[in-house]
Amino acid sequence: MSSSYQNRQQRWIKWVMSLKRLWEFAWKGGLTLLIPLLLMIGWYAWHASKFDLSETSRMPERTVLLDRNGIEIGTIHGANRRLVEFEEIPTFLKICLFAREDARFMDHEGVDFWGLARATLRNAKDLDFTQGASTLSMQLARNTFDLREKKSLNRKFLEIAITYRIESKFSKSEILTAYLNRIYFGSGFNGIEEASLNYFGRPTSRLTKGQCALLVGIIRAPHACSPWRNLEGAVRQRDEVLDRLITTEVITPEQADAIKSQTLDLRNPNAGDLETDHGTRVLRRPLEIVLNETQITTGGLEVITSIDFQLQRKLEKLVQETSIPDGCQMASIAIDPRNGDLLGVVGCREKKPTGFNRALDSHRDLGPLMIEPLIGTIALERGHLPIVGNPVATGRQLQAQDAIQLLKRFGFEGTFGKGEDLYRGTLSVSPLELAIAYATLLQNGSRPMPVFVRELIQKERTLFSRPAASFPAFADHSRLKKIPDFISGLSLPGTDHWAASLSPEKVIVVWIGYDNPKPFNLSLRESQRLKADLLRIAR
CATH class of the missing domain: 3.40.710.10 (DD-peptidase/beta-lactamase superfamily)
Structure with missing residues (x-):
């Protein structure tokens, strides 16, 4: 056997041994990393299991007062919020929201890994948490359970764990509805319906395309870009939403220009409310007798009163x-x-x-x-x-x-x-x-x-009825x-x-x-x- 053949055989044996050692190192190293990874996942899953997911759709809202003829005369108790159903949300508002906040909302399972990878690279470059890559589901988790500590990996991992639980329990339509009902739109208005009624004097279901784009636009900075506080900033946010729709080829530039030319019909913040302060205030006393503390705090009731709105005025x-x-x-x-x-x-x-x-x-x-x-x-x-x-x-x-x-x-x-x-x-x-x-x-x-108080209604169920006596x-x-x-x-x-x-x-x-x-x-x-x-x- 020639010396050259022996040299080649020895080199082959060394190469195989090196490959074997590399495999053993990778396997053992991977196993070493996998165990703490599984432990970390288990810890965050356990921690996330402590949260009551029903809180995502259960939120305080205003109790609505109706006069004897069904005319709304005011709201009291609860938070400054009214809830809407999924069917009341305009299609264009959903399109704007997806384009602005979460383009793959209907496809991902709570976490957009492409967006997360992009944000991670940007944060590494900036040496700070400048981007969060939160999906709508993640934002819902954060707003529902008050995960407001400074941006950190701990908060992000917990947010992801809760998000997966939310996605496993609720449908996409339920998550979207809960999100729009919960988030803040500036000027003291919680939820899309309260913002729509106060900013534009109309329910969510009747918003124009321009109004939809504006409300979606101010989500990221509701206080600074409230149309009552900073109309120029709010319009700029609306235009950014429409420009994003052009980029994603949802609408054409001509369609965007047509929407921008629409009047916003913004209500004057100093204009008198439809409700009557005298009628609303006088009803607090009997309602505090009829309602328990939980009903007062949570709100969300419909009260048919004896008041005649026109006569009251x-x-x-x-x-x-x-x-x-x-x-x-x-x-x-x-x-x-x-x-x-x-x-x-x-x-x-x-x-x-x-x-x-x-x-x-x-x-x-x-x-x-x-x-x-x-x-x-x-x-x-x-x-x-x-x-x-x-x-x-x-x-x-x-x-x-x-x-x-x-x-x-x-x-x-x-x-x-x-x-x-x-x-x-x-x-x-x-x-x-x-x-x-x-x-x-x-x-x-x-x-x-x-x-x-004639009648007290919650979710179409009569809680109290007062017959004439x-x-x-x-x-x-x-x-x-x-x-x-x-x-x-x-x-x-x-x-x-x-x-x-x-x-x-x-x-x-x-x-x-x-x-x-x-x-x-x-x-x-x-x-x-x-x-x-x-x-x-x-x-």
């Missing part, structure tokens, strides 16, 4: 525009005598009401003209005839204590005057109590129970032969001016006076104007 205008002495206050309340529905409540002259509601909580003396029909009714109850125009003479036919007990049947709970002063109207009542008393007259002695306060023979359609008068000291209109469909009571009682005069012209306004509103 008319009463607010009446109270705010009636000419009265400086420093005087005014309150008004309306009730449907047939079922006790409180149709409107205005507790003060101010447009933004305070905590004290004079229509419900203030108790002031009536006066002889205002109490006369009530004294006539209790006299008839005891078989005596009312003496028209003279409530004191009518009252003399009754025992004082018996008269007080009979007046309590109207629902009065205040201080009752002594002797004949009682029949002159020295009786402390609230506007609400007086409205109920006059409603009792119209209902032949049947006192209606006042109602603020009444109390038989007086017998049929107690009915007055003639019930006036308008009554007005002063208390004995001249510190309180009252007016009321009475009709089968509504009783409206108005009170005017100083919070610290002192006499005042309401001009004849204003008294006549008040009467005309009340009778007009009552029609």
